[in-house]
Amino acid sequence: MSTTQTQMRREIEEIPTAVDRLLSTSAGAIETAISKIGNDVPFLMSVARGSSDHACAFLKYACELELGLPMASVGPSVASIYGAKLRVPNAVCISVSQSGKSPDIVELTRAITEGGATSVAITNDATSPLANTATATLPICAGPELSVAATKTFVTSLVAGLWLLAEFKQDQELVKAIRALPEHLEKAIACDWTVAANAITGQSVLTLGRGPSFAISNEAALKFKETCQIHAESYSSAEVMHGPVSIVERGFPVIGFAASDAAEDSLIEVADALTEKGALAFVTSKKAKKAICLPHQRTDHWLTDPISTIVSFYTMVEKVSTARNINPDAPRHLNKVTETV
Known part of the structure; x- marks a missing residue:
C-alpha cells in the first residue's frame, strides 16, 4: 500500500476552505437567483446525474421540509433523447453539475426553462454550457477537483443549494448554521x-x-x-x-x-x-x-x-x-x- 497522499484525500481536506470561499463570495449570486424566482412557485424540479443527483435528493428533502413545496427529479433523457416539451410555468428548476458540460443535463435545463420555469445552475464552472443555459447560476467555488471521485464539489453543491433555499425562505437560523459550517467540517x-x-x-x-x-x-x-x-x-x-x-x-x-x-x-x-x-x-x-x-x-x-x-x-x-x-x-x-x- 502506497504511503503517498492521494489527490482524493487532499481534496477532502480542502472542503472546509472551499465551503468558506463559497460563503464568502457567492452572496450576490444567491441574491440574483432569488430575484428571478417568482412569488407563486407551485413546485420545484431537479436535473442531475451521479453524485450531483444525490445532492439534488438532499435538496428535495430540504425543499419539502423547509418550503412545503414538492420537488421532483426529472430524467434528463426526457429532453435529450425523447425531445419532450415540458409545460412548467412559474416552477423552479435546480440543475446540478460540477462540470456543467453534460449535454443531457444542459438540454433538459433548456427545455424546462423554455417551458416557463426559472432555472438555477449549481456548477463549478460559471462559464460552462449549463451556466449559459440557466436563468441564474450559483458557482460552487470549489476550485479544481482532479480526483475522479467527487468530494468537495458534492459538499459545496449541497451548501449552495441549501443556502439558496434558506435565503429564499428567510430562515435566519439555518443561514447562520450554514455560515458556521467550515469550522464543523474541519472537525x-x-x-x-x-x-x-x-x-x-x-x-x-x-x-x-x-x-x-x-x-x-x-x-x-x-x-x-x-x-x-x-x-x-x-x-x-x-x-x-x-x-x-x-x-x-x-x-x-x-x-x-x-x-x-x-x-x-x-x-x-x-x-x-x-x-x-x-x-x-x-x-x-x-x-x-x-x-x-x-x-x-x-x-x-x-x-x-x-x-x-x-x-x-x-x-x-x-x-x-x-x-x-x-x-x-x-x-x-x-x-x-x-x-x-
Missing part, C-alpha cells in the same frame, strides 16, 4: 472511523439513511462502488427490513447515517435490530443501544448535520480504497467528466 475530517473501515473486508455493504440523510446514504454507496469496487446498496431505514434484510448475516457491515432530526430514533431502532440479526452495524448517533456509535460532528442545525457526516465518511472510504490497493483518484472504467447524451 468532521478528524472523526476517526477506523473501526468501520476495519469491518469492511468483503465485497458487500449496506448504507442506511432517512430523510435528508438518505441522500447521504446514496452518495456513500456510490463512493464505495467508485473508489473501493465494493457492491454497496443504499436503503431508507424504513424499507430495509422489508426484503433487503434477508442478505444480512453475521458480521455483515452496515453504516447508518443519522442526524439530529425527527428520523434519528427510527433509524437507530433499525440499526439496533440489524445488530440483533448479526450485522456489524455502525451509526452516527449516540442513541444506539446495540449498534456501534461512530465519531461524528453535529452542527448547529439538523439540516446541516448530514453535510458534516458525509465529510467524515469520505475520509474513511478513501482509507478503505487505499487499503485495498485501489487508486481512488482514477477508478477503473471511469472518467472525471461523463458527457451523456
Whole structure:
C-alpha cells in the first residue's frame, strides 16, 4: 500500500476552505437567483446525474421540509433523447453539475426553462454550457477537483443549494448554521472511523439513511462502488427490513447515517435490530443501544448535520480504497467528466 497522499484525500481536506470561499463570495449570486424566482412557485424540479443527483435528493428533502413545496427529479433523457416539451410555468428548476458540460443535463435545463420555469445552475464552472443555459447560476467555488471521485464539489453543491433555499425562505437560523459550517467540517475530517473501515473486508455493504440523510446514504454507496469496487446498496431505514434484510448475516457491515432530526430514533431502532440479526452495524448517533456509535460532528442545525457526516465518511472510504490497493483518484472504467447524451 502506497504511503503517498492521494489527490482524493487532499481534496477532502480542502472542503472546509472551499465551503468558506463559497460563503464568502457567492452572496450576490444567491441574491440574483432569488430575484428571478417568482412569488407563486407551485413546485420545484431537479436535473442531475451521479453524485450531483444525490445532492439534488438532499435538496428535495430540504425543499419539502423547509418550503412545503414538492420537488421532483426529472430524467434528463426526457429532453435529450425523447425531445419532450415540458409545460412548467412559474416552477423552479435546480440543475446540478460540477462540470456543467453534460449535454443531457444542459438540454433538459433548456427545455424546462423554455417551458416557463426559472432555472438555477449549481456548477463549478460559471462559464460552462449549463451556466449559459440557466436563468441564474450559483458557482460552487470549489476550485479544481482532479480526483475522479467527487468530494468537495458534492459538499459545496449541497451548501449552495441549501443556502439558496434558506435565503429564499428567510430562515435566519439555518443561514447562520450554514455560515458556521467550515469550522464543523474541519472537525468532521478528524472523526476517526477506523473501526468501520476495519469491518469492511468483503465485497458487500449496506448504507442506511432517512430523510435528508438518505441522500447521504446514496452518495456513500456510490463512493464505495467508485473508489473501493465494493457492491454497496443504499436503503431508507424504513424499507430495509422489508426484503433487503434477508442478505444480512453475521458480521455483515452496515453504516447508518443519522442526524439530529425527527428520523434519528427510527433509524437507530433499525440499526439496533440489524445488530440483533448479526450485522456489524455502525451509526452516527449516540442513541444506539446495540449498534456501534461512530465519531461524528453535529452542527448547529439538523439540516446541516448530514453535510458534516458525509465529510467524515469520505475520509474513511478513501482509507478503505487505499487499503485495498485501489487508486481512488482514477477508478477503473471511469472518467472525471461523463458527457451523456
